[in-house]
Amino acid sequence: MSRGSERLGRTEEEHYRERARRKKELVDRRIARATIDRGVLVVNTGNGKGKSSSGFGMLARSLGHGFRCGVVQFIKGSFSTGEDLFFRGMDGAFADRLEYHVMGEGFTWETQDRARDVAAATAAWEVAARMLADPDFDFVLLDELNIALNKDYLPLDAVLAALKTRPPRQHVVVTGRGAPDALVEAADTVTEMRLVKHAFRAGIRAQHGIEL
């Protein structure tokens, strides 16, 4: 590499340092203002990739910190095998502090039966509601819950009430397309995963490690 300070004139180097100093001041001030510690409600929505994988990344972080964690997957199709293999496998390494439920029966266009979809979502929600009422859970991932809400398989009011009255230090991550407005309103951190492009549209099959 031929880059480095030897290629920067003194003025440019000073300019860089001054800009970095101002940026550091700004960031430090913001950090000083952020003083509240409490459980946050994170919502990942939008049509792009990364909603669930981000949730599982936060699960990894939470396990890394020794948290007790719960996962409920509301929609389980032929997708989502890697995270299963990983988090549920590992020779039960997390058995004592990870409770992991795969509840859905597949995407709704696979089952083609609304009654079954509603029953599956309801059973999944019962597990989720128990976790949301239990202060022993530090982190709860409700994967694809948005789809169940969006399709009106579950009563939104009951879900919002359970989220609102959950233990104050408990983090919750909700993923899935089409997050209801009221859930976005209730959340602390919301990201719209916007699809810029997807390999699938170029004829590339869902790949292990990426989508599966």
Place this chain on the structure above:
Amino acid sequence: MSRGSERLGRTEEEHYRERARRKKELVDRRIARATIDRGVLVVNTGNGKGKSSSGFGMLARSLGHGFRCGVVQFIKGSFSTGEDLFFRGMDGAFADRLEYHVMGEGFTWETQDRARDVAAATAAWEVAARMLADPDFDFVLLDELNIALNKDYLPLDAVLAALKTRPPRQHVVVTGRGAPDALVEAADTVTEMRLVKHAFRAGIRAQHGIEL
């Protein structure tokens, strides 16, 4: 729950089934068209949360499938401790098939020294380039590489060339704000994590398990 088929009239139930059937046909046709299997280049960019955590979620999936994986974190500040603790810890459970490097010295406004930033990015890139040339790596996560490119700490052409000539079955995930246009162009799957809202702006500190 008072929902379910008993509340749906016969016509509504049939309508639901017909819509689900059409949706299934559409999805099945799309899946039938997606027949290519190869390594994909995934880029997570934008100002919202979830870029890195999604990358670590895909890392978990990849490890779940028994892949050999590499991680290079280009920018390492006081952030990002949970994924470290998790993936590098675990009593070396992945020692034989995960190579994990934390290379950056912190955000640039922390170091306030461009020469050091360039040197750190260059050292990180040397490790990354070795992985991108090695077909034994099935999955490579280049966390926050976009920032190093965006700040011109690394030559974009060299990075693009290494990505283009990598082993054909190797998956690569690049994260960070401000992905260069040419990288977006070269990628197979690109998501813009759009910030809708963030707890930090409401005065909530970065939380273990979520940001840390």
